[in-house]
Amino acid sequence: MSLPGLELTQPSEERQYAVAPPSQIALNPGSEWRFEVAFGHIIRVKLLNGTAELFGTELAEAQTYTLTGTKAAIYTWHGCELEITAGETATTTTVDGSTSAAGHGAGGCQSEYTSDDTPMMEYANLHFALEALREESQGSGKDGPRVLLLGPDNAGKTSLSKILTAYATKVGGQPLVVNLDPTEGMLSVPGTLTATAFRTMLDVENGWGDSPMSGPSPVPVKLPLVYSYPLPSPLDAEGAVYRPIVSRLALQVTERMAKDEDVRRTGIIVDTPGVLSSGKPGSLELINHIVTEFAITTIVVLGSERLYSNMVKQYDNKPSASAAAAVFDERVAVVKLSKSGGCVDRDAAFLKKTRESQIRSYFFGNSAPSNALTTAITLSPSTLQVDFASLTVYNYTVISTEDEDEDDYDPSQLSTGDSFLPGGGVDDYSQPKQEHDRAATLPGIVGLSSDQNITSTHSYSTSNIPLKRLLPPAPMALENTLIAITHASTTASPAAVRDASVKGFLYVANVDAEKGKIMLLSPIRGTIPSQAMIWAKRWPDEVVGLVG
Ligand SMILES: Nc1ncnc2c1ncn2[C@@H]1O[C@H](COP(=O)(O)OP(=O)(O)OP(=O)(O)O)[C@@H](O)[C@H]1O
Numbered sequence: 001m002s003l004p005g006l007e008l009t010q011p012s013e014e015r016q017y018a019v020a021p022p023s024q025i026a027l028n029p030g031s032e033w034r035f036e037v038a039f040g041h042i043i044r045v046k047l048l049n050g051t052a053e054l055f056g057t058e059l060a061e062a063q064t065y066t067l068t069g070t071k072a073a074i075y076t077w078h079g080c081e082l083e084i085t086a087g088e089t090a091t092t093t094t095v096d097g098s099t100s101a102a103g104h105g106a107g108g109c110q111s112e113y114t115s116d117d118t119p120m121m122e123y124a125n126l127h128f129a130l131e132a133l134r135e136e137s138q139g140s141g142k143d144g145p146r147v148l149l150l151g152p153d154n155a156g157k158t159s160l161s162k163i164l165t166a167y168a169t170k171v172g173g174q175p176l177v178v179n180l181d182p183t184e185g186m187l188s189v190p191g192t193l194t195a196t197a198f199r200t201m202l203d204v205e206n207g208w209g210d211s212p213m214s215g216p217s218p219v220p221v222k223l224p225l226v227y228s229y230p231l232p233s234p235l236d237a238e239g240a241v242y243r244p245i246v247s248r249l250a251l252q253v254t255e256r257m258a259k260d261e262d263v264r265r266t267g268i269i270v271d272t273p274g275v276l277s278s279g280k281p282g283s284l285e286l287i288n289h290i291v292t293e294f295a296i297t298t299i300v301v302l303g304s305e306r307l308y309s310n311m312v313k314q315y316d317n318k319p320s321a322s323a324a325a326a327v328f329d330e331r332v333a334v335v336k337l338s339k340s341g342g343c344v345d346r347d348a349a350f351l352k353k354t355r356e357s358q359i360r361s362y363f364f365g366n367s368a369p370s371n372a373l374t375t376a377i378t379l380s381p382s383t384l385q386v387d388f389a390s391l392t393v394y395n396y397t398v399i400s401t402e403d404e405d406e407d408d409y410d411p412s413q414l415s416t417g418d419s420f421l422p423g424g425g426v427d428d429y430s431q432p433k434q435e436h437d438r439a440a441t442l443p444g445i446v447g448l449s450s451d452q453n454i455t456s457t458h459s460y461s462t463s464n465i466p467l468k469r470l471l472p473p474a475p476m477a478l479e480n481t482l483i484a485i486t487h488a489s490t491t492a493s494p495a496a497v498r499d500a501s502v503k504g505f506l507y508v509a510n511v512d513a514e515k516g517k518i519m520l521l522s523p524i525r526g527t528i529p530s531q532a533m534i535w536a537k538r539w540p541d542e543v544v545g546l547v548g
Contacts, residue, residue, distance in 0.1 A: 022083050022084060022085040022107075023083070023084045023085075023106035023107060024048070024081060024082070024083055024084075025081070025082045025083075025084060025106065025114065026079075026080075026081050027050075027052070027074075027076045027079060027080050027081070027082065027114060028076075028079055028116060029076060029077060029078050029079040030076075030077065030116055030118070030120070030121075031075075031076065031114055031115060031116035031118070032073040032074060032075040032076070032114065032115055032116075032118050032120070032342065033073065033074045033082060033112065033113075033114050034072075034073045034111075034112065034113055034114070034115060034342040035071070035072065035073070035074075035084075035105065035106075035109045035111070035112040036070075036071040036103075036105075036109055036110040036111045036112070036344065037067055037068055037069065037070050037071075037107075037108075037109055037110065038068075038069065038101040038102070038103065038110050039068065039069035039101065039350075039353045039357065040068070040069075040089065040101030041068060041086075041087070041088075041089045041101035041102045041103075041108050042066055042067070042068045042086075042087030042088050042089070043066075043067050043068070043084055043085065043086060043087055043106075043107035043108060043109060044064050044065065044066055044067075044084070044085040044086075044087050044107070045059070045064070045065045045067060045074070045082060045083070045084055045107075046062065046063070046064050046065070046082065046083040046085075047059040047060070047061050047062070047063070047080060047081075047082060048061075048062075048080075048081040048082065048083050049061065049080060049081050050076060050078060050079050050080025050081060051076060051077060051078050051080055052074050052075065052076045052080040052082065053074070053075055053076075053077075053166070054072055054073070054074050054075075054204045055072065055073070055159050055162040055163050055166065056162055056163035056164070056165070056166030056167050056170075057162070057166045057204050058170075059074065059204055065204050065205050066087060066205055067205060068087075069353060069354065069357055071344045071346065071350075072159075073118075073340075073342045075118065075120055077120075084106040084107035084109075084112075085107055086102060086107045086108040087107075087108075089101050089102040089108060115341065115342065117341055118340060118341070118342070119337060119338040119339070119340050122337050122338055123160060123163050123164070123337065124167070126164070126300065126335065126337065127163075127164055127167040127168070130144075130145050130147065130164070130168070130267070130298070131168075131171065131173075133145040133267070133297070133298075134173060134265055134266055134267065137264070137265050137267075138265055140328070141324070142324060142328045142330065143257060143264055143267065143295075143322065143324070144264060144265045144266050144267030144268075145267040145268075145297050145298050146267050146268040146270070146294050146295055146296045146297050146298070146320075147164070147267065147268065147269045147270065147296070147297070147298045147299075147300060148270045148272065148287075148290060148291060148294070148296040148298070148299045148300065149161055149269070149270065149271050149272060149300050149302065150272055150276065150277045150287065150299060150300065150301050150302070150304075150307060150311070151274065151277050151301055151302030151303045151304055151307070151339070152274045152277050152278065152303055152304055152307075153273075153274030153275075153345075154274070154343050154344065154345050154346060155274065155277075155302040155303035155304070155339045155343060156302055156303070156339055156340050156342075156343045157271055157272065157274075157302055158181070158184070158271055159340070159343070160300070160302065160337070161177060161269050161271040164269055165177050165198050165269060168198075168266055168269075169198050169199065169200060173262070173265070173266035174197055174198065174199050174260070174262040174263045174266050175197070175198050175263075175266045175267060175268065175269050176195055176196070176197050176198075176253055176256060176257065176263050176266075176267070176268045176269070177195070177196050177197075177198055177268075177269050177271070178193075178194070178195045178249065178253060178268060178269070178270040178271065178294070179192075179193060179194045179195075179196075179271050180193055180234070180246065180249075180270060180271065180272050180273065180276075180290065181271060181272060181273035182229045182230075182231065182232060182233075182234070182273065182539060183232060183273055183351070183355075184351075184354065184355070184358075185355075185358045186224065186271070187222055187224040188224055188226045188358075188362075189355075189358055189359050189362050189482060189505055189540060190355045190358060190359070190539065190540040191228065191229060191230045191231075191482065191484075191536045191539045191540045192226045192227060192228055192229060192484075192502065193226075193227045193229045193245055193246065193249055194224040194225060194226050194227070194249075195224065195225045195249055195252060195253050195256075196222050196223065196224040196225070197222075197223075197256065197260070197263050198222060199222075199262075200222075225249070225252055225501055226501060226502040227245050227248060227249055227500075227501055227502060228484040228486065228502050228534045228536070229241065229242065229245055229539075230396060230482075230484070230534060230535070230536035230537065230538055230539045230540075231396065231398065231538055231539050232538065232539045233273070233275050234273060234275065234276060234283075234286055235275060235280060235281075235282050235283065235286070236398055237396075237398035237466055238282055239282050239285065239286050239289075240398075240466070241396060241398065241466065241498070242286065243286070243289050244495075244498060244499065245498065245499070246286075246289060246290060246293055247289075247293050248499045250293035250294050252501075253268060253294065254295075267297075268294055270290065270294055270296070272287075272290070276290075277301075277304055277307050279306070279307070284310070284314075287311075288314075291315060291321065291332070292321045293321075295320050295321040295322035295325075296320065296321075296332060297320050297322075297330060297331075297332055297333065298332070298333050298334075298335060299311050299315055299332060299333070299334045299335065300335050300336075300337055301334065301335070301336050301337070302337050302338075302339050303338075303339035303343075305336075308334065308336045311334045312334045315332045315334055316332065316333065316334040317331050317332065317333070318331060318332050319331055319332075320332050352541065355540045355541070355543075356543050359482065359507070359540065359543050359546070360543070360546065362505060362523065363381045363507060363521055363523055363546065364381065381521050381522060381523050381524075382521075382522055382524070382525045383509060383519055383520065383521050383522075383547060384519070384520055384522060384528070385517050385518070385519050385520075386517065386518060386520060386528060387516055387517055388472055388473070388474035388511075388516050388517065388518050389472045389516055391483075391528070391533060392469070392490040392530075392531075392532050392533060393469070393470045393483060393533045393534070393535050394467045394468065394469055394470065394494065394497050394532060394533065394534050394535065395467070395468055395470045395534070395535045395537050396466055396467055396468075396534070396537070396538070397466045397467075397468045398466045465494040465495055465498055467494040467497060467498055467534075468494075470535060472516055473513055473516060474511050474513060474516065474517075474518050475511070476511050476513060477537065478508045478511050478518060478535065479508055479509075479510060479511050479542070480507075480508065480509075480542035480543055480544050480545075480546070481507075481508055481535065481536055481537060481542050482505050482506065482507055482508075482535075482536040482540065483505065483506045483507075483508065483520075483533045483534070483535050483536065484502045484504075484505055484533060484534045484536065485502065485503045485504050485505070485506065485528070485529055485531050485533050486500035486501065486502055486503065486531055486532050486533065486534060487500045487501050487502070487503055487531065488500035488531065488532040489531065489532060490530055490531065490532055492532050496532075497532045497534065498534075500532070502534075503529065503531065504522075504523060504524075505523070506520045506521065506522055506528070506533075507520065507521040507543070507546050507547070508520060508521075509521050509546065509547040510547075519547070521546060521547050
């Protein structure tokens, strides 16, 4: 039927559900195929001949890869031919009728095109420069390069860190990849800061790959060290929560480097959230904190001239914060790289779906309810009902910069040490509390105003940590949110709870305020560990309907 005046044809049932024939895409050397696949639609990609890689990870010839809910590019150095086939599609019913998640591009992509204008040569040159530094550190006692990626939102930082990680592992390196972006989880749910040593390849279908929590995987699993940061922005609470967690993560990373020769030689890659590069008050101070704590040697700026020039002024050619900087005359280099023209701005709805999908696959594996289109991994989480009063749950009482409508943040009400503690405040946090040798301010840093000056990274008072014990009755707001189970004991101090790494996560499916019980979804069967927990009240945002 033709719509009057528009000469548009309304899609018939058959047209809407007809399976499109596979499309073949030939890529010239040095070009890439950029594509966007909606959540709810699957495409299958096969490398017919030649060589190709997705953010640095090579595709195997003739293997079929299944992709959904992603925006990415497949690049070829030497030329290749790809076959793209439409997979299953979910249709959602709206008031206007059904809408399909499939688009009009090859395989049902929302958008897809090829481009030979890519910054891959620059990115590869950076990899080779880092390899040269790694060679230098071999046997010399000097640590491998510590790379910090900076740039605004959607500048391609995470994609570049995947590329650098994939290239480093391909030549036998073992980079420690640190994710300081709480808006997106790396091998974990959002609302966490993590560090992971990559010994093996990344996963073409699944970004960073799978952690052991996601069940069996054809690609070897990676074991992340996870800290809870249940706020959307590092600038929340003026960085007072973010900074000490970054310090704790840096301490663990430094210790791991000291123990593991391959990791020490390969070095660190630190991915950051775009807000740090936004020039907002407090962001420069946080960058300086990260540069100092991780003793960064290479700052890579993507997509911002202003930030690049700022970073050059502050850091270029200054000694690194490493204790060994003087011995080896180790200096910071600031590098500017082009932002790829393929980078896409992801809207709020897409980002929300990405977060939801990360949370679903944490509990259900890759064949989670909304993701039921994929064939891969299925996990069997269990639900159990517990007395809320039997749990030791803490909550950060801070105002988020994203959400300024409430909260009970009142510094004068906050903990003075042990007063929240049920058992009199014995801090039995098992990890050693040593200072680490990267706590000094970067020598020669100039240009920070006096209120931005960092004197000591360990100077935060533990007496005003905005972490408060959540006492019964269980608030209804717990419903549909996550709780992190930390390694800290139930009698640990708020500082110890904040600084403890995370064992795993629970999802609150239901709150029965009358009976004082909550229904929890746990990734594994058995009782809930008796450990201090942190409620992700603010971040990640709630996921409705994960259970039944
Ligand atoms: N060359 C490319 N072709 C197609 N898509 C790309 C390309 N490079 C990056 N993208 C996509 O663009 C989006 C933004 O890139 P990326 O996540 O790497 O940016 P970012 O700087 O880490 O963003 P943020 O700070 O907001 O997390 C992602 O969906 C990514 O997969």
